[in-house]
Amino acid sequence: MTTTEKHEFPIARTCPFTPPPAYEEIREEEPVSRVRLPGGGWAWAVSRHEDVRTVLNDRRFSADRQHPDFPQLVEGEAASRRPDEDRLLVEMDAPEHRPARKAVLGEFTVRRLAALRPRIQEIVDGQVNALLAGPKPGDLVEALSLPVPSLVICEMLGVPYADHEFFQEHTAKMFKQSTPPEERQAATGAVRGYITDLVTEKEENPPDDLLGRQIVKLRADGTYRRTALAGMGFLLLVAGHETTANMISLSTMAFLRDPEQVALIKADPGRTLNAVEEMLRYFTIIDLATARLCVEDIEVGGQQIRAGEGVLALGYSANRDPRAFEDPDELDIERGVRHHVAFGFGPHQCLGQNLARMELQIVFDTLFGRVPTLELAMDVDELPFKDDATVYGLYRLPVTW
Template sequence: MTTTGKHEFPLARTCPFVPPPAYEEIREREPVSRVRLPDGGWAWVISRHEDVRTVLNDRRFSADRQHPDFPALVKGEAATRRPDEERMLIAMDAPEHGPARKAVLGEFTVRRLAALRPRIQEIVDERIDALLAGPRPGDLVESLSLPVPSLVICEMLGVPYADHEFFQEQTVKVFKQSTSPEEAWAAMAVLQGYLADLVAEKERNPPDDLLGRQIVKLRADGTYRRKALAGMGLLLLVAGHETTANMISLSTLAFLRAPDQLAMIKADPGKTLDAVEEMLRYFTIIDVATARLCVGDIEVGGRLIRAGEGVLALGYSANRDPRAFENPDELDIERGARHHVAFGFGPHQCLGQNLARMELRIVFDTLFRRVPTLELAMDVDELPFKDDAHIYGLYRLPVTW
């Protein structure tokens, strides 16, 4: 067995538009290889598109993050695990995972999301109004990128938007790489407590929002557990604003740097959906699509992975794999490649992916229609990228018009 001891994961990005060079090296020379983890342990790293999809779709790879052997991407993380804690959806395996996912899947159907479109459009217009009424240059992150998905997910869940600064502050702690496992766990516990209190309030007279409808449905099914629903709410709240916010900022930056690509969607808004897919593939804001624990021997990419061994599926590397995408390092909004793994793949594929797509499409069509002269107000080299975060993005994006 060959080990690649010179690489420690996760790797930091050195350029916002190009993956770490080590990804290409690993993908081309040893696509399934062993790497050193921050806690000194080892895991298999999976770097090619086909193999990543295999890992994400095979039940022999467990999502149980509370298992003592689950690969730890942060030093000291394993010591904070609590096997007796209620598992969130992303940490469940079959047969528990299927029914839990199905219970909330109805909230993200095409029909329900279509009903949300007018309100999302209204929110986007309000935030662009605020940007245009404010000083120049303005910060697109503060004025648009963060508020839009935050307002949308808060309204869906029935979470008071007045509390958004509180949960944003806690979310930053969770996703910052410099945060210790103890601090991250404490921030998650604070958020979990907040959601549990909110759910308890809704139990008395369940309102017509996502959490209220889940209370009614799960009670009727005889499966209602407050802590489990609070965990679901926390997952949707955090994932529902942080990821989309970063994609709005990075994609806007990419459009402003590629006026030829921007001109295409201005001339034909029908191209925006393909542009969204390409931006998702191109940036892949979460480098490691997911970690998994092998629970049954399986061969992947010509390597035998044994039960008890950890695996890291490199989504960013997979989405730049030339075997799956021609000229993968080029931004091409007409690529039409929806088989990227930016939303994962298989049974744990992102629940809110179509909501994210809708938000991104509405933002781009509206922003560039209403502010056709939008431009950067700072050199790209000076922009504050989230090099220190587990989810890539921008802390600020100064723009003018």
């Protein structure tokens, strides 16, 4: 049994295309390893694809971040723990989690998302127009990657897009690893306070947007609580723009680095969805699928994990596991697999995953179809990658055409 911690989390990326060597070391030599946590203490790091899916899908692993023994991935995280009634959806276990998730799941059905497609296409076209009308080189992050998902999630939630700079600025502080704990808590509190005020405004005359429909539905069910809906809105707003924005930037960079891949989807747009899945697997912008707390003794990957011990599910390592993916370090947009864990797995799998897929598909088909001469305006080695953020991506992506 392992008794020492060889690695400390988080482990920084040093290359956008190759995972840190520590991930392969852990996965191949000791797939369930003890690792040090930034706030002190230790947790089990689970690194193989099959084992990560086990952790994410087994009720013996709790998502309750309010529990005092839950592994702290950010220094000072314990100080920000909230009362039980203010728990977010990602912090809930059964039986509370299922009805809370089900209440909002209808907003992300295939039918409702299909109705959104023309509007998303309109948003993407508008931002591509702005890129082409702007200076050369242009910054794809500023012109396309951030505005598209921000506009989409703002319209869904009924958030004024005029406030996007406010929540983008505070979200960046929340995800930057070097942000002091008190600043991170203040940024989180500011965005949650903003959403709470917005929900309060909508209560008197609920509009036909996601938050307004939830107010009406939950009131009819007798389960409406302002803090719970504000927490849901907070999660959707933060996750709904930050993750997709980074995927747009990284994927576009990868496409432009390898024109043959772009040529494949130009020749057959039917390949784009497979390309989206491969980009999601390949980059896995959130290294840790999530953390969990073991609440009942269980064996995973040959290692006994005891109740009260923390567990980190290493999604990036799992998505590069050769046991699950042939030649996992190769970017192959024709791979056509969807069993990656970029969106998590099990009951907490990402609510907005199909929305993200749709946005990425529309962006790639539109961008490469309308700007066939698009190319990088800076060497990849010089690009400012988010090596210091919990969600990997690019701060800027200079392009020309």
